[in-house]
Amino acid sequence: MFEFFNSPEVINIIVIIGSMLLFFVGLFGLLTQKHIIKIFMSIAIMETAVYLFFIGSLFKLDAIAPIMKVADDTSKFNDPIPHAMILTAIVIAMAVFALGVSFAIEYYKLSGKTNIDTMNEMRH
Amino acid sequence: MSIKRSLSTLTLSGFTLSALLILSFINILLQNVATNIERAGDGLLKLNSSEGVANVVTTVVVYFRGFDTLGEIAVLFIASLGVGLMLERNTECTIKVQSNFMLQSASKLLFPIIIIFGLYVMIYGHLSPGGGFQGGVLVASAVLLLLISNKDLEVPHAVISALETLAGVSYVLIGLMGLLLSDVFLFNFLSPNIADFGLLLSGGIIPIVYIIVGIKVGSEMGFIVQNLLKRSDDV
Numbered sequence: 001m002f003e004f005f006n007s008p009e010v011i012n013i014i015v016i017i018g019s020m021l022l023f024f025v026g027l028f029g030l031l032t033q034k035h036i037i038k039i040f041m042s043i044a045i046m047e048t049a050v051y052l053f054f055i056g057s058l059f060k061l062d063a064i065a066p067i068m069k070v071a072d073d074t075s076k077f078n079d080p081i082p083h084a085m086i087l088t089a090i091v092i093a094m095a096v097f098a099l100g101v102s103f104a105i106e107y108y109k110l111s112g113k114t115n116i117d118t119m120n121e122m123r124h
Numbered sequence: 125m126s127i128k129r130s131l132s133t134l135t136l137s138g139f140t141l142s143a144l145l146i147l148s149f150i151n152i153l154l155q156n157v158a159t160n161i162e163r164a165g166d167g168l169l170k171l172n173s174s175e176g177v178a179n180v181v182t183t184v185v186v187y188f189r190g191f192d193t194l195g196e197i198a199v200l201f202i203a204s205l206g207v208g209l210m211l212e213r214n215t216e217c218t219i220k221v222q223s224n225f226m227l228q229s230a231s232k233l234l235f236p237i238i239i240i241f242g243l244y245v246m247i248y249g250h251l252s253p254g255g256g257f258q259g260g261v262l263v264a265s266a267v268l269l270l271l272i273s274n275k276d277l278e279v280p281h282a283v284i285s286a287l288e289t290l291a292g293v294s295y296v297l298i299g300l301m302g303l304l305l306s307d308v309f310l311f312n313f314l315s316p317n318i319a320d321f322g323l324l325l326s327g328g329i330i331p332i333v334y335i336i337v338g339i340k341v342g343s344e345m346g347f348i349v350q351n352l353l354k355r356s357d358d359v
């Protein structure tokens with residue numbers, strides 16, 4: 001009965017629905033949490049869902065990783081473009097996360113607050 | 125009819141409706157997912173066998189999208205600059221917790237192994253999985269191990285900034301040399317030979333550029349790690 005899961009349509013649908021579920025887990029955390037570090041972690045979970053979607057939606061079962069041994073065989077490899085795009089996206093996401101965490105640390109040092117509901121210095 | 129009962133029937137009908145919607149969505153997806161599409165990477169795979177290196181992802185990142193990678197490490201530099209501006213002002217507070225004996229002796233054993241593995245991943249990035257970004261992060265993790273085991277240690281700021289400046293300047297200089305010798309920025313002026321495919325010395329400027337990217341990423345990540353570690357203990 002498990003041969004059903006080896007067909008490429010089913011694998012694509014599992015990837016699409018699973019990454020959507022993970023994305024909505026991150027979105028739920030982003031909308032409901034009040035601690036600022038938890039908000040950054042929710043954004044990181046949403047980014048992970050996007051990476052899974054990009055890598056998995058162009059994944060083929062019989063293809064191998066795009067590392068060539070000889071210069072002229074091209075047919076059996078996976079698509080190298082999503083790997084390169086996601087490599088870029090991971091580095092940018094890490095930079096954004098480090099910068100946001102450093103902002104949060106400096107803000108906590110100045111005001112002693114981590115809850116985003118109480119961050120109202122600019123209101124008055 | 126009470127409010128509670130009407131609410132429960134509403135919830136039940138809502139669940140049924142959403143389950144039907146999800147099932148029909150899955151059905152539509154099952155019938156319409158394209159399986160044998162012409163992939164965008166097929167042309168790149170064919171092009172790679174004439175002017176690339178063994179790892180096709182490295183060819184895409186460093187050669188076909190080399191200018192984007194230059195912008196990407198510029199973004200990483202700006203992020204580390206922002207972390208430094210935020211956290212490096214008051215330098216009197218450092219780590220107060222003394223690390224235990226196990227961490228101190230294990231870090232002496234593990235630090236050279238992690239450094240060697242990071243350099244291996246960096247240098248063989250055009251032949252095997254890995255590359256400059258991954259090797260740079262590995263080197264930065266070795267620096268992190270050294271920093272949490274020895275609280276008095278501080279990586280000198282001059283070394284980090286010298287490494288990073290050297291790497292950035294040499295990346296731009298290699299690109300400008302391509303612009304000078306041909307009319308393309310980051311032109312592969314070392315002209316890769318197809319007989320060398322899969323060897324360590326192959327691919328022209330691609331492994332050189334990826335090692336430069338590794339040095340830059342390693343120094344920037346080490347800078348970010350050091351700043352976050354030195355400041356995070358007193359808040």
